[in-house]
Amino acid sequence: MNISEIRAALDAVEIPRSTRTLGGEKAVQQVEARSDGLHIRLQFGFPVAHIGQELAERVQTALTPLTGSTPVHLGIDVIIGTHKVQPGVATIKGVKNIIAIASGKGGVGKSTTTANLAAAMSRMGARVGVLDADLYGPSQPTMLGVADGKPSQENQKLVPVQAEGGIQVMSIGFLVDTDQAVVWRGPMLSQALQQLLFQSEWDDVDYLFIDLPPGTGDIQLTLSQRIPVTGSVVVTTPQDIALIDARKAVDMFQKVNIPIFGVLENMSVHICSNCGHAEAVFGSDGGKNLAAKLGVPLLGQLPLSLPVREAMDNGTAFAMQQAQPAIAGIYTEAAWQIALAVADKGKDFSGRFPRIVVE
DSSP: OOHHHHHHHHHTOBOTTSSOBTTTTTOEEEEEEETTEEEEEEEESSOOGGGHHHHHHHHHHHHHHHHTTOOEEEEEEEOOOOBOOSTTOOOOTTEEEEEEEEOSSSSSSHHHHHHHHHHHHHHTTOOEEEEEOOTTSOOHHHHTTOTTOOOEEETTEEEOEEOGGGOEEEEGGGTSOTTSOOOOOHHHHHHHHHHHHHTBOOOSEEEEEEEOOSSSSHHHHHHHHHSOOOEEEEEEOSSHHHHHHHHHHHHHHHHTTOOEEEEEEOSOOEEOTTTOOEEOTTOSSHHHHHHHHHTOOEEEEOOBOHHHHHHHHHTOHHHHHHHOHHHHHHHHHHHHHHHHHHHHSOBOOGGGSOOOOOO
16 A cells, blocks of 8 residues: 555645645645554544535545555644734733624624524534624624523633533623613723623634624724724625615624635525515625625525524524525535635734743
8 A cells, every 4th residue: 555645645645625635735634554454544624514514525536546445544633823913012821813703884684694694504514603783773782692691600701501512602691681771982892891701711613703883983993902803704795775885894804904814695585484485675696796895705685484484583504494494504614714715824923932020
């Protein structure tokens, strides 16, 4: 059995749902012939649970001409690293990568998108957190099914509430009466956001999704100046007025050097639950055209869907994604593209260097 030929065959295997190869990702860590067969260990910097079976089949197909009936034992490791953020902003203990989910205006489904991206990423095998930064209208506790939860305290820090799939959730909705209006000025909002983020005991989160309020105000400014953001996703509907505001969100991220991983078009088409007729209620391809103009990926086009709305009201994102594979597939593909974009960024090694104090 020629190990070098086996390695070459493995390097040429394409990773499912991408144009990448095992060789290009330097994924092949070990190839060893033992008495019980061929042992192979792969390692990735992004979650692969959703493609694990297909990947194993591709590896088997590639190796069969070389190994014949020899048993192949495949092991897969996922080690997600911390990647670079804005210059001068330190990373947060317990959080590797932060993805901001933004929109220029309200009502485009940004919070729904955040909850479902988090659920999809968790189903892909990642450790996920959600920070509800929409302090005027915190909805993540309801959408993720933990509206009755309360953070505990540990080492003078708040421990995020655990939602289904192990998603760690922190929201002002846990700490204030959600029936009462939050009447705060900008500085108080910024301080509250920082406390929710920095004074929470995050537990080894690979991807923390921040559900931002609509617009480009104080919260967004705090995010860009003091919070280590790996990248952002802009949510819009196809209608012209939403696209105008989405461009403002894009412009804000560009000005503060936060990369845009892509545009996600929500409510792209309405499908009648009775007859199946599809109608572009809010216009068509607005998000697609915006992404093309910006030169960033279109992460997906999501339908205006009754099951999604019901799942968000009932806090059953995981059950909905299991019952609606077509919709789940769109969210999973978007999460997959985000994970790949994060992996492509440079690693952050600042935590390895000693802190230098000038006295």
